[in-house]
Amino acid sequence: MSAKSLQTLLSSGPIVGIGGSASGRPEPTDMDIAIVDSVFEKLKILFPVGAPKSEVEGTHKAEWLKTLAAQEVRSRDQVQYGLNRARREVGDRKFWPSPRQFCTWCLPCALDAGLPEAEQAFREALKHYRNPASHSWTHELVWLAMRETGHWMFSRANKKEVFEVYTRNYDVLVRRFLAGETFDIELPKALPPKVNIPTKPDAAKQNIALIRKSLDLRGSNEYT
Structure with missing residues (x-):
């Protein structure tokens, strides 16, 4: 025409x-x-x-x-x-x-900025949403989109629904990123390993005694 x-x-x-x-x-x-x-x-x-x-x-x-x-x-x-x-x-x-x-x-798309595509980002989020602090994320936006989607949805909704919500959140974040917006976020840090240090017997007895005293309790050998 x-x-x-x-x-x-x-x-x-x-x-x-x-x-x-x-x-x-x-x-x-x-x-x-x-x-x-x-x-x-x-x-x-x-x-x-x-x-x-x-x-x-x-x-x-x-x-x-x-x-x-x-x-x-x-x-x-x-x-x-x-x-x-x-x-x-x-x-x-x-x-x-x-x-x-x-x-x-x-x-412009995610790849133009060195970001993973939506499907790749979703697979990463799906694999690591349970323990985000222990994973080294490809990019902070992958984690941020996972956070915006919510742990509850990842754990309870079906995969198709989670994918739709996650990709929508990720696409919005990518567009904002490509427009020059910066995100002042801090990725979750891994928790230190839990260490149990047993209390020495004498100290344990002293602690129990203090608790009993604070609650006005007496041991069986304290009754006359």
């Missing part, structure tokens, strides 16, 4: 997430439209199954423009990053991605 016909479609009603004029009409730039056109052409090669038919392509492109804006994908560099990730990560996938999925590819 040409940029002109897409522009006509976009001008037919309000588009969420795209800047508008005083009349309330959306005003996507020529570059915005050209970017979406280019993305569609490349994705048709990468994902040939399920690509939009020509007669509805304009509607799909309009929705992609809205989603890109809503997800704050606003530059050519971001879109190019998304295309590169699509080429690198899709494996044998052939099905057309949703606009939301493509936006996910356009934004």
Whole structure:
């Protein structure tokens, strides 16, 4: 579909997430439209199954423009990053991605910051949530997401439910981390080994006597 016909479609009603004029009409730039056109052409090669038919392509492109804006994908560099990730990560996938999925590819991910991916982080948390202090965590965010999810959920809920809650917490923390936020947290420290030192007999008798005295108790040999 040409940029002109897409522009006509976009001008037919309000588009969420795209800047508008005083009349309330959306005003996507020529570059915005050209970017979406280019993305569609490349994705048709990468994902040939399920690509939009020509007669509805304009509607799909309009929705992609809205989603890109809503997800704050606003530059050519971001879109190019998304295309590169699509080429690198899709494996044998052939099905057309949703606009939301493509936006996910356009934004920095955990691996970009040297963090484990969500599934890997979850496996680590699931393995060590019982004794977090005795484990050397891959990254503090893995532990923090485990803490936010809660020991009760890890021990009582089914694995699927725990995974959903944990990955949601982890994704939020990763986005905050990638945005430059720092976390002033201290990982749990391992407790020192418990050492039992027996009390000497004489000292034990003295302690018992003090306890009896404080409770106004007398031993059997103290009664007359």
